Amino acid sequence: MNRYxxxxxxxxxxxxxxxGAGSVDDLFSxxxxxxxxxxxxxxxxxxxxxxxxxDLRTLSGKNLNADNAVCFLGAGVYDHFIPSVVDSMISRGExxxxxxxxxxxxxxxxxxxxxxxxxxxxxxxxxxISNASMYxxxxxxxxxxxxxxxxxxxxxxxxxRNVHPQTRETVRTYCWSRKLEYAELPAENGRIDRAALQKxxxxxxxxxxxxxxxxxxxNLESLQELADAVHEAKGLFLVATDLLAxxxxxxxxxxxxxxxxxxxxxxxxxxxFGGPAFGFxxxxxxxxxxxxxxxxxxxxxSKGRRTFVLTLQAREQHIRREKATSNICSNQNLxxxxxxxxxxxxxxxxxxxxxxxxxxxxxxxxxxxEKTGRFRRAFPGVPSFRDTALLCDETPxxxxxxLLGAGIIGGFDLGNDHxxxxxxxxxxxxxxxxxxxxxxxxxxxxxxxL
Amino acid sequence: MAxxxxxxxxxxxxxxxxxxxxxxxxxxxxxxxxxxxxxxxxELPDIGRKVKAGEDFIxxxxxxxxxxxxxxxxxxxxxxNEELDGxxxxxxxxxxxxxxxxxxVDDPSEAxxxxxxxxxxxxxxKLEAEEA
Numbered sequence: 001m002n003r004y005x006x007x008x009x010x011x012x013x014x015x016x017x018x019x020g021a022g023s024v025d026d027l028f029s030x031x032x033x034x035x036x037x038x039x040x041x042x043x044x045x046x047x048x049x050x051x052x053x054x055d056l057r058t059l060s061g062k063n064l065n066a067d068n069a070v071c072f073l074g075a076g077v078y079d080h081f082i083p084s085v086v087d088s089m090i091s092r093g094e095x096x097x098x099x100x101x102x103x104x105x106x107x108x109x110x111x112x113x114x115x116x117x118x119x120x121x122x123x124x125x126x127x128x129i130s131n132a133s134m135y136x137x138x139x140x141x142x143x144x145x146x147x148x149x150x151x152x153x154x155x156x157x158x159x160x161r162n163v164h165p166q167t168r169e170t171v172r173t174y175c176w177s178r179k180l181e182y183a184e185l186p187a188e189n190g191r192i193d194r195a196a197l198q199k200x201x202x203x204x205x206x207x208x209x210x211x212x213x214x215x216x217x218x219n220l221e222s223l224q225e226l227a228d229a230v231h232e233a234k235g236l237f238l239v240a241t242d243l244l245a246x247x248x249x250x251x252x253x254x255x256x257x258x259x260x261x262x263x264x265x266x267x268x269x270x271x272x273f274g275g276p277a278f279g280f281x282x283x284x285x286x287x288x289x290x291x292x293x294x295x296x297x298x299x300x301x302s303k304g305r306r307t308f309v310l311t312l313q314a315r316e317q318h319i320r321r322e323k324a325t326s327n328i329c330s331n332q333n334l335x336x337x338x339x340x341x342x343x344x345x346x347x348x349x350x351x352x353x354x355x356x357x358x359x360x361x362x363x364x365x366x367x368x369x370e371k372t373g374r375f376r377r378a379f380p381g382v383p384s385f386r387d388t389a390l391l392c393d394e395t396p397x398x399x400x401x402x403l404l405g406a407g408i409i410g411g412f413d414l415g416n417d418h419x420x421x422x423x424x425x426x427x428x429x430x431x432x433x434x435x436x437x438x439x440x441x442x443x444x445x446x447x448x449x450l
Numbered sequence: 451m452a453x454x455x456x457x458x459x460x461x462x463x464x465x466x467x468x469x470x471x472x473x474x475x476x477x478x479x480x481x482x483x484x485x486x487x488x489x490x491x492x493e494l495p496d497i498g499r500k501v502k503a504g505e506d507f508i509x510x511x512x513x514x515x516x517x518x519x520x521x522x523x524x525x526x527x528x529x530x531n532e533e534l535d536g537x538x539x540x541x542x543x544x545x546x547x548x549x550x551x552x553x554x555v556d557d558p559s560e561a562x563x564x565x566x567x568x569x570x571x572x573x574x575x576k577l578e579a580e581e582a
Contacts (some may be wrong), residue, residue: 252485314491314516
């Protein structure tokens with residue numbers, strides 16, 4: 001009997017007898033002698049279950065996580081508090097085991113969960129229609145860019161250089177494969193440079209402008225002004241944002257957005273080493289038949305009862321084949337159920353309180369760090385949410401090393417993506433951080449350099 | 451038996467066209483609308499679009515699926531039936547008075563290669579027999 005493989009010696013014997021082979025080695029007789037490995041493999045010896053568990057625990061202990069260190073790292077993935085009820089709800093077998101519905105009528109519970117998720121995304125983004133989710137924020141933005149090109153029949157996608165670097169990379173890749181032009185706009189004091197935008201728009205053929213708000217630096221863009229400029233040039237306005245932040249900030253749909261996308265990790269999903277979480281995308285009616293992915297709708301059955309269906313499926317590839325608007329035919333169902341539970345638990349007031357805490361704690365942290373004389377804001381006077389870009393008087397690598405020694409995970413080193421920000425350090429302060437933790441950060445970060 | 455007006459030309463893919471003085475009016479046949487079931491959306495082409503005979507340029511979406519509609523002849527789209535935007539079910543009610551697009555036809559004689567009502571009736575009869 002083997003510890004980790006269910007087939008017994010008797011099972012193997014019966015299988016070999018059935019196909020008329022004498023031994024497992026006989027199965028490889030078709031492979032010439034001279035290319036066979038003769039010596040035993042270099043794999044370590046079989047471990048007993050307790051030995052294996054000990055090994056794995058040792059390995060996993062090498063990871064630093066937000067439970068045993070204080071996390072000020074964000075830049076796209078954040079340490080928000082997740083109430084225990086979220087995990088408890090999504091651990092139900094009906095949710096854990098179900099895949100995106102392909103025989104939707106029999107999966108009413110799954111469809112209802114999707115419908116509730118879509119409704120909350122619409123309320124937070126201020127848009128009319130949300131799909132059942134995308135893989136992540138970056139691919140949602142890329143799908144939005146492709147959708148905009150198809151809807152406007154224009155070829156150029158403009159993207160702010162203060163959009164998340166991984167989102168930009170994904171959009172650029174999608175554009176390359178669709179033979180669309182991809183161009184980046186510089187930032188002025190951490191926000192879209194209006195003059196550069198106008199110049200790019202005057203160049204013509206702009207299908208869409210993609211901005212992020214709060215952007216990669218945490219800064220809030222003037223969405224309505226940007227929307228007006230791109231609409232004047234007959235392009236679409238694409239906004240990448242954050243569901244949790246939208247509990248506090250005005251909905252992009254009320255500020256001229258044509259497509260709203262983002263990564264949903266902040267709503268009830270753990271950091272998971274950067275994923276999986278989910279992406280969201282929402283549009284208004286004029287674009288609904290071009291939107292990628294699954295859409296759940298509410299209707300009544302033959303007996304007049306409230307019921308749920310997958311709707312507008314003619315967009316999707318199991319019907320349209322190569323003419324489908326996208327090859328996305330799935331969703332991140334378990335992750336959006338977590339988001340639905342989280343968002344309904346918090347409600348509008350809870351989200352607002354989280355936002356207020358983030359704003360207050362961020363302001364306190366930045367103010368205290370500035371007081372040490374070792375930090376200053378990279379973009380003075382610009383409103384930001386959760387992330388704040390700071391400039392340090394030492395390299396972020398050195399700073400983060402000192403912090404780590406004190407059990408603190410420091411901010412994101414902006415040097416690789418934004419060399420123009422010398423010693424740029426992106427500090428994220430979520431509602432989970434306490435005053436005591438912030439004071440410790442300030443004491444170590446502002447303390448003597450060893 | 452599906453309705454097949456005498457004065458139209460038909461394709462094997464169940465489109466109809468009528469050309470008068472170089473302008474063609476086209477749509478889908480009664481057989482087609484019946485086979486598709488309830489029509490829920492019609493995606494019409496842009497005015498000015500050039501199409502070749504046999505090219506798909508319209509999508510008729512029904513409860514059963516999305517159906518490509520092919521141009522019976524080559525030409526340029528001159529007008530689209532915007533009434534279908536708000537009332538796609540008109541195609542089920544009468545697919546002949548509710549046309550899809552009007553087009554400037556490159557070569558009206560192209561229509562001679564299409565089926566006349568008698569030949570199309572024969573095709574439909576065969577299909578209906580197969581289905582029954």
